[in-house]
Amino acid sequence: MKEKLKGLLAGIAVRIIALVTLGQISPILSACVIIEQDGKVLLIDRSDKLGYTIPGGIVRYKETLEECVRRETSEETGYEIQITGLVGVYSSVERDPRFRAVSIAYKGCIRGGVEHSSVEGQPCWKVPESVLGQMAFDCEHMLNDYLCGQQCLS
Incomplete structure (x- = not known):
């Protein structure tokens, strides 16, 4: 519930700023990483x-996209990762219902760490087909792009 409230408040704040600036505000920038191992992908089962x-x-x-991906993955899952490539850039105006955001999706591999949950939710490994239709935002679009020929390099 706390994470859902934080998302809602962030969305309201960004909308107020957009209104005050007459829409002259850049989208929020986000980044993520798709990690596949033994036919399953690492996902977060969101607490909200x-x-x-x-x-x-x-x-x-004050961080790069790559630093963001490594930090967020470590915070949310406990894993240390290596980025191995780019999946795509996602900029649909409706991609995140909370606020206007652009996301860069990378692919990567686990290099260490110990899995743990976070306030965001519980990390889990899922066969991609088992979560289709159950993904938040445009993560399903990202996952489908990854599955259409993009694989983690060893």
């Missing part, structure tokens, strides 16, 4: 009950 998401989050002011 919105569905499954790919590990990632909003880029902080």
Whole structure:
């Protein structure tokens, strides 16, 4: 519930800023990583009950996209990751119902760490087909793009 409230408040704040600036505000930038292992992908079963998401989050002011992906994945799952490639850029105006956001999706591999949950939710490994129709935001679109020929390099 706390995460859902935070998302709602962030959305309201961004909408107020957009209104005050007459729409002259850049979208929020986010980044995520798709990690596949033994035919399953690493996902977050969100605590706000919105569905499954790919590990990632909003880029902080003084960090690179890649630093964001590594930080968010570690915070949300406990895993240390290596980025191995790019899946795509997602900029649909409606991709996130909370606020206007653009997301960069990477692919990667686990390099260490110990799995743990976070306030975002519980990490889990799922066969991709088992979560289709149950994913939040446009994560299903990202996952489908990944599955259409993009694989984690060893």
